[in-house]
Amino acid sequence: MVNKLPKTLVDQINLLVERGMLFRNIDNAPHFLKNISYYRLKGYWWEMQSDKVAHNFKPNNHFEDVIDLYNFDRHLRLLMFDAIERIEVALRTKLIYNLSLSYGALFYIDDSLFTDKFKHKATIEHLFVEIARSKEQFIVEHRLYHKDEPFESWKALEVTSLGTLSKLYKNLNHQLPEKSRIALEFGFNSHKDFSSFLEASTVIRNVIAHHSRLWNNNVTTKYLWPKNLKNSPITYVPDxxxxxxxxxxxxLTIYTIEIISPGNSIKEKFFNLLDEYPIVPVHKMGFPANWKTQPIWI
Known part of the structure; x- marks a missing residue:
């Protein structure tokens, strides 16, 4: 198969016109395509196509609406990043506080506290790589003044990723009371459900970190829907x-945020975002027709 030839901005616009894309002001199109690649925008006009082989567009679809979808998605990613950052910071804090007080400053390298020692070894090796990359002043000073001593948990875990934190939490021995206590402090009655939520949040965090499309994309991990929540965010169990x-x-994220960060404006900002971009079809994100009547959204 011969690779496709690259196209100039003019060629790209002409191809969109040929396939039925409409423009409210075609003179502005080169500016957008010069700064946002054709292939990146393709994910936002994919649903507008009537024929996904010939790539012809349905009637009355405008290039400017594609740009609006792109901008909506960009703001949605920032909003989700804000929410997941709060969860990450709280998880880091609760792990350090609860487990350091019970098992000492170096609990994270004590494999007796973890269920799977091989997974624990791999996680710690990755954690050491993250520490080695860090330029945080407290890490630099530790290397300088305590070079033969391991990093205390409040230093080591402060520079690690959500993915590593999630793996550490998941692998903690199930009988440790601190594991259940942390889950409860996030509003989950089961550490297994909470761990599954953290894994899904990590996937979304990685999507955001790579500036990938969040709108109309799929959550690629099969997370558990938590049981027996104190105040269920929605009235049904999603399949x-x-x-x-x-x-x-x-x-579920907003449910969690309202527990660890009461008075936050995440939900308000989301409503404002929908008001700013009314063309966005929220059903493509799995929003049911009655979503505004669901408990967490009232």
């Missing part, structure tokens, strides 16, 4: 197909 879309996870 596996429904959990592949953003709405259930976003609802």
């Amino acid at each position: 596996e197909n429904q959990r592949a879309k953003l709405f259930p996870l976003l609802s």
